[in-house]
Amino acid sequence: MKTTNVADRVTAAALDLFATQGYATTSVQQIVEAAGVTKGAMYHYFQSKDDLLFAVYDRMLALQKSHLDEIVAAGGPAEEVVRAVCVDVVETSIDFLPEGTVFFRSMHMLTEPRLKEVTRRRREYHDEFAALLRRGQDEGVFRADVPRSVLVAHFFSDVHYLSHWYSPQGPETKTEVAQQLTDLFLRSIRTTAP
Amino acid sequence: MKTTNVADRVTAAALDLFATQGYATTSVQQIVEAAGVTKGAMYHYFQSKDDLLFAVYDRMLALQKSHLDEIVAAGGPAEEVVRAVCVDVVETSIDFLPEGTVFFRSMHMLTEPRLKEVTRRRREYHDEFAALLRRGQDEGVFRADVPRSVLVAHFFSDVHYLSHWYSPQGPETKTEVAQQLTDLFLRSIRTTAP
DNA sequence: GAGGGCGTACCGTCTGGTCGGTTTGCGCGA
DNA sequence: TCGCGCAAACCGACCAGACGGTACGCCCTC
Incomplete structure (x- = not known):
């Protein structure tokens, strides 16, 4: 439940930012901040x-x-x-x-x-x-x-x-x-x- | 003649690289190298x-x-x-x-x-x-x-x-x-x- | 000798990704 | 019920390097 939560939140935040700012101009830092997780957590799932x-x-x-x-x-x-x-x-x-x-x-x-x-x-x-x-x-x-x-x-x-x-x-x-x-x-x- | 030459070559190189690699992933350095000019020259025209x-x-x-x-x-x-x-x-x-x-x-x-x-x-x-x-x-x-x-x-x-x-x-x-x-x-x- | 076209060296910032370590969750034997 | 052990989840400081952009001065032309 919690594990999927993290991955899902990251995916949702990434989609949102990619759509509004573009992929290349969106940093991993922005994504994890928007998703409310840390970079370590994100790189654990992706x-x-x-x-x-x-x-x-x-x-x-x-x-x-x-x-x-x-x-x-x-x-x-x-x-x-x-x-x-x-x-x-x-x-x-x-x-x-x-x-x-x-x-x-x-x-x-x-x-x-x-x-x-x-x-x-x-x-x-x-x-x-x-x-x-x-x-x-x-x-x-x-x-x-x-x-x-x-x-x-x-x-x-x-x-x-x-x-x-x-x-x-x-x-x-x-x-x-x-x-x-x-x-x-x-x-x-x-x-x-x- | 020479001035337009520089600007044109830069524009052409930029177009080519933007089309093949995308804008964000193309660096200014790549563009000027492909155009055969220096960054200083490029920033003189753009x-x-x-x-x-x-x-x-x-x-x-x-x-x-x-x-x-x-x-x-x-x-x-x-x-x-x-x-x-x-x-x-x-x-x-x-x-x-x-x-x-x-x-x-x-x-x-x-x-x-x-x-x-x-x-x-x-x-x-x-x-x-x-x-x-x-x-x-x-x-x-x-x-x-x-x-x-x-x-x-x-x-x-x-x-x-x-x-x-x-x-x-x-x-x-x-x-x-x-x-x-x-x-x-x-x-x-x-x-x-x- | 003055001024614009251009070359060079450099700057501060930010990037994707890593890594050693800590915390959390949970099965299991007693 | 407890405590043990261990793997998975997670943290965040830290790279090495590349980025866009600039400062300054040389040189060629008029």
Whole structure:
């Protein structure tokens, strides 16, 4: 109970500071002060500052991947599966907005082995989504006159950009935004009129 | 000639290093070594490391804004103007891929006054584009059932994401990608079928 | 000979990380 | 119930070095 408490508080403080100040400009000292622990305690649970950053990513990647797997496993027509995936990824990205901010801003600061790991897991997600699009193309519901890689990029761009403009205090709820972005995406890749 | 040479070489070296290593992890020493000048020379032309980062942004923002103004000034139906803007911004973003990488990754590391300036100029671009969409909505060619802010975000997301996936060595040329992304965007926001 | 472009040496500060030691929690034999 | 022992949790003073930035003076050009 106490052990998890320390590690969790450090992780939360690190996420907060990384999101507001950036990874490189946040010192380990700041993190431990914000978390109300000492440096010794922190280095007892984490190997390095780098490890803190990876912990943030690890949690988010694992969650998104498990969501994707669930939705795909549920099955259905390609278009409906893509719709469900799209709505879900937008909503969870809004739930994890600070994580997203840190992710895209500071990913390149991970050390080699961890960067490889993160890249690998992103590619997994990426490939699984591309396979869905391919199924839709085979079924004839998604257009095939644009390279699939461009369609995939077009999809991830919205998710990526969320942390740059969306605010929970803004006029739109996450459910609305998820519906709207999903609708925009599907309309652009469908062969038939909506 | 010589003066510009020094400043230019420093700017180029800084851009290159910021794009590959990140702003915070690049030291002034590295920059001046890569540029083949000394720290004294560099600090003669730039006030601070922060100034170097701003110089990168300044150039890109000025260029994109002037392009936008030109295209809007040329006039035409809203849809065609938006199409031209979209194609142009994708193409110039590809021309300035390293700048884009640095921009979105390290913008938050600018000091207060310069961050304000950059934010202001981005908003200018943003507002001008939103006005175009509004015109299209008034003309009835762009859908109005989705908040304009969401449409604008949907547009900028593609531009933003380019530096994360596009490679000049990849299979698609910048012209093709510009056409494809523009097509996807327009199709999603049009009221009528293509 | 004056002044601006530039080189050199240096400064104070802060960094991520370490390490020897102390405290805490807990199973267990009596 | 107590006390023992021991591992895990935790502390915080302490590195070595790198950082951004500056002071000052040389030299070349006009």
